[in-house]
Amino acid sequence: MIKIRLYQPSDRQRVFKIAADTAFFGDEVEHFMEDRSLFCDAFCAYYTDLEPHHAWVAEEDSTVVGYLLGCVDTAQQHKVIRKHILPGLIKRIAMGKYQIGRLTLHYGYGLFMAAIYQKNVSADIARYPAHFHLNIASVNRHRGIGKSLLEVFLDQISHEGVKGVHLKTTSENKAACALYEKFHFNIIDKKTTSLWRYWLHRDIENRCYGLMLNLPKEL
Numbered sequence: 001m002i003k004i005r006l007y008q009p010s011d012r013q014r015v016f017k018i019a020a021d022t023a024f025f026g027d028e029v030e031h032f033m034e035d036r037s038l039f040c041d042a043f044c045a046y047y048t049d050l051e052p053h054h055a056w057v058a059e060e061d062s063t064v065v066g067y068l069l070g071c072v073d074t075a076q077q078h079k080v081i082r083k084h085i086l087p088g089l090i091k092r093i094a095m096g097k098y099q100i101g102r103l104t105l106h107y108g109y110g111l112f113m114a115a116i117y118q119k120n121v122s123a124d125i126a127r128y129p130a131h132f133h134l135n136i137a138s139v140n141r142h143r144g145i146g147k148s149l150l151e152v153f154l155d156q157i158s159h160e161g162v163k164g165v166h167l168k169t170t171s172e173n174k175a176a177c178a179l180y181e182k183f184h185f186n187i188i189d190k191k192t193t194s195l196w197r198y199w200l201h202r203d204i205e206n207r208c209y210g211l212m213l214n215l216p217k218e219l
């Protein structure tokens with residue numbers, strides 16, 4: 001039976017494994033990055049190490065099979081990442097602690113160009129201060145786990161008085177888009193991107209979805 005519970009530090013390795021196993025549109029990160037620990041340190045460590053009280057996991061037979069990593073204050077997160085995550089990451093890159101090959105360089109260059117040419121999607125974080133990442137191990141998809149994790153997180157942050165929540169995905173993450181639309185998330189920003197052309201041989205759409213919570217009750 002699936003159990004949804006808050007993240008515990010002992011889940012870290014398993015959560016990182018699922019993150020790396022699902023990073024490429026539900027498939028393994030090694031499609032675009034040689035070293036999965038670089039990906040996890042850059043994109044997951046904040047949530048597990050610095051905001052674990054907004055991280056949820058789905059467990060079956062004592063094994064974590066999916067997670068939702070949440071953040072309720074995206075503006076504050078940016079500051080914390082600059083201060084506590086980036087310096088360590090840059091130091092480890094400079095010391096050669098990660099395997100960085102052709103794929104990572106290609107991906108990094110694409111990210112850099114997307115930032116320069118403003119191809120990234122974004123949310124108005126005053127309106128949608130929270131965000132999250134949701135991933136389920138491939139053999140456990142379509143069992144209602146993503147839906148359950150999302151429900152518990154939205155319930156948690158609604159009770160905390162959070163005004164709105166957003167997430168970033170792509171048109172390629174079809175199941176994810178269907179799930180978010182089912183929860184009445186709306187697309188609040190979208191842009192065509194060539195970031196994945198090297199791998200998919202076509203452009204796709206970056207999407208940012210938003211959902212307002214705690215709307216004032218009508219009188």
Ligand SMILES: CC(C)(COP(=O)(O)OP(=O)(O)OC[C@H]1O[C@@H](n2cnc3c(N)ncnc32)[C@H](O)[C@@H]1OP(=O)(O)O)[C@@H](O)C(=O)NCCC(=O)NCCS
Nearest residue numbers: 026135136141142143144145146147169173175176178179
């Ligand atoms: C997207 C993801 C998190 C959904 O989790 P899940 O546990 O498989 O989804 P659920 O079983 O809870 O399904 C909930 C709803 O999502 C939609 N959905 C799920 N899988 C779908 C699929 N393969 N195709 C279309 N819609 C799908 C449906 O609306 C579904 O409701 P329904 O069962 O009543 O039709 C999961 O498929 C996943 O991890 N995918 C790969 C990584 C990814 O894309 N993560 C999101 C990044 S933003």
